[in-house]
Amino acid sequence: MAAASDAPEAAEHADRLAARLGCPRIEANAVPEEAWCLQTGDRLTLFPPAASKLPSLQPDFLRxxxxxxxxxxxxxxxxxxxxxxxxxxxxxxxxxxxxxxxxxxxxxxxxxxxxxxxxxxxxxxxxxxxxxxxxxxxxxxxxxxxxxxxxxxxxxxxxxxxxxxxxxxxxxxxxxxxxxxxxxxxxxxxxxxxxxxxxxxxxxxxxxxxxxxxxxxxxxxxxxxxxxxxxxxxxxxxxxxxxx
Ligand SMILES: C[S@@+](CC[C@H](N)C(=O)[O-])C[C@H]1O[C@@H](n2cnc3c(N)ncnc32)[C@H](O)[C@@H]1O
Structure with a gap:
């Protein structure tokens, strides 16, 4: 598991999430293939391990x-x-x-x-x-x-x-x-x-x-x-x- 940010302004949020989850905080382009990754940005997105070929998860109640x-x-x-x-x-x-x-x-x-x-x-x-x-x-x-x-x-x-x-x-x-x-x-x-x-x-x-x-x-x-x-x-x- 890792928390990642896709932009500098989302980095602080990723830091807080990593601390809350007790997982490493890394850059979005450095996520290991086998890791679950929670990415910050204008919304949170959960990415499963790349090999699973499953979609990302991004609940949305508005759209x-x-x-x-x-x-x-x-x-x-x-x-x-x-x-x-x-x-x-x-x-x-x-x-x-x-x-x-x-x-x-x-x-x-x-x-x-x-x-x-x-x-x-x-x-x-x-x-x-x-x-x-x-x-x-x-x-x-x-x-x-x-x-x-x-x-x-x-x-x-x-x-x-x-x-x-x-x-x-x-x-x-x-x-x-x-x-x-x-x-x-x-x-x-x-x-x-x-x-x-x-x-x-x-x-x-x-x-x-x-x-x-x-x-x-x-x-x-x-x-x-x-x-x-x-x-x-x-x-x-x-x-x-x-x-x-
Ligand atoms: C099938 S999902 C529920 C889907 C939900 N009804 C919906 O409409 O999105 C079941 C969820 O219950 C949570 N869960 C199961 N047992 C729980 C418990 N004892 N306390 C809190 N959450 C629990 C699981 O973590 C899982 O996220």
Whole structure:
């Protein structure tokens, strides 16, 4: 792992990131082939090792597909909105214990939920923090409704919320080659969340009204716990558990 800068003015930022991550700070043109590299500039970009032939990662909530989805509001994620019981006029508070790159959490915030995002992988949390900061400059609802906690949800203090949301990594199956390149990159970086069952317990303790677990459509339920309700799509489903 290395932090690199592509311009002199980004060098100080790269220094700070290298100190935070405990990795070397190098020039962008001197990154070893086998290294993961976080590059500073007008935005943070994560480059995987060159040999992996995987794309770079650069979350963006303002432009591209995610920017478009956020502008569409609840039409962009009707199943997610239903799963989290986002009724007009009373959007719930949401605690997303598996924030990742913040897509689901931001879709919920865009339709009115106050969302706390918890992410434990330091690089993923940094990319998300950077994308949120850029979004906050243009979208006033971002600082009002979204908060990021870069920590392990199993090992930090958290306030309960009406809805707790879980979307842990699931081991890639069968048609690996068909899995999107970005997903492959994410699996390489983060692994498979082997402790996701424990997260289920934590989620149940923190949910005031409902725990929602996103799963691949054919996957067994998390922690072997049968949900009380289900919302199914073509490839994904949401398992619903009432608060205990
Ligand atoms: C599949 S991704 C989530 C994707 C996210 N729903 C989105 O829309 O971008 C799962 C993420 O959960 C994070 N994670 C897993 N267990 C966690 C825990 N105990 N605490 C915090 N983050 C966790 C992983 O690091 C990974 O980034």
């Amino acid at each position: 591209g597909p995610m920017g478009h989805r956020l502008r569409r509001g609840r039409h962009a994620a009707p199943m997610l909105a239903r799963a989290c019981a986002v009724n007009a006029g009373a959007p719930p508070s949401v605690l997303d214990l598996t924030a990742g790159l913040g897509r689901d959490g931001m879709l919920l915030a865009a339709i009115g939920c106050r969302v706390t995002l918890v992410e434990r992988h330091p690089l993923v949390a940094l990319l998300l923090e950077d994308a949120l900061a850029r979004a906050a400059r243009e979208l006033d609802w971002v600082p009002q409704r979204v908060r990021l906690i870069p920590a392990d949800a199993l090992d930090c203090e958290l306030q309960p919320a009406e809805v707790v949301y879980l979307d842990p990594m699931f081991p890639p199956r069968g048609k690996q080659a068909l899995v999107k390149k970005e997903m492959q990159l994410f699996h390489r970086l983060v692994g498979h969340d082997e402790d996701a069952d424990a997260l289920f317990e934590r989620g149940r303790q923190l949910a005031l009204k409902r725990l929602v677990v996103k799963r691949p459509r054919k996957a067994p339920p998390l922690a072997g716990m049968r949900p009380s309700g289900r919302i199914e799509g073509k490839t994904t489903r949401y398992d619903l558990y009432p608060a205990t």
